Amino acid sequence: MSITWYDGVVVGVDGSAESLAALEWAARAARLHDTHLTAVVTYDVPVAQDPGIGGLIGELRDQARRAAEAARGWLAERHPEQDAEVVIMAGDAAYELSRRSRTCGLVVVGRRSLGKFDRMVLGSTSSALAAIAPGAVAVVPAGATTGDPRRIRVGVDRDDEPDVLGAAFAEAAARDCTLEVLHVTDTDAVSAALPELDPVAASWREAAKADLADRVARWSEKYPQVTCTIVMRRGDPASVLRYGLTPEDLVVVGGRRHQPLMGRILRSIPDALLRSAPCPVVVVHAHHGANR
Secondary structure (H helix, E strand, C coil), rough: CCCCCCCCCCEEECCCCHHHHHHHHHHHHHCCCCCCEEEEEEECCCCCCCCCHHHHHHHHHHHHHHHHHHHHHHHHHHCCCCCCEEEEEEECHHHHHHHHHCCCCCCEEEEECHHHHHHHHHCCHHHHEEEEHCCCCCCCCECCCCCCCCCCEECCCCCCCCHHHHHHHHHHHCCCEEEEEEEEEECCEEEEEHHHCCHHHHHHHHHHHHHHHHHHHHHHHHCCCCEEEEEEEEHHHHHHHHHHCCCEEEEEEEEECCCHHHHCCCCCHHHHHHHCCCCEEEEEECCCCCCC
């Protein structure tokens, strides 16, 4: 099973340069997959009952309207043929976009440039959305290319469902670029030495290679136009996946739904990539809706 995203692409916009870059990336994804694009602008509604709250809500609503107009103008100028709409919603951005991901194929958001402390401690719409959304999420960082990538790198594990490889192959075919399938093993010194010390461990590693090659071969048969290489590395998965990336790349990884704080505590691989990768990252969650 592959993700074709025929059931729509949703992108969160707020009028910032980063969100317009995400809109550009999402519009291209929607065009490549011949599907509808929805740009969503949200604004928070304060819960405090204060005499001046009405004015604040009106100001927030006006900001949302300006962001929506900027998105409409961007689409009209750059993608006049794209089937698209812009909607304004009251509510938290991560929650509303996550709710929409139940019925669309892909949700896209931008990521602002963050300092080292911010990346480690502070939450963001992108990291929160990737943690709680039931569907696939793409995060486009500031400075990343919004055109076709030069390379797609997909991180795979033995326990991944087919969606991760399928999504990567489908994107490589649609964007006419090479695909690098990366599997990271032996994340500590003891396990790294086992293949040399233990014939059973060495046999298990060879079996893992053969299993990955077989899975890749099946997808290559479906997408023969995709040039694919298999790379196996040892080390910390997030660090190995991030190594050598440029703003012209695209990374696809698998993910499982969890609370944003728990993901940061556990240093999940997708969370680490979303905070530091210089290129767009697509997180494909293990389970999707019934329409996939």
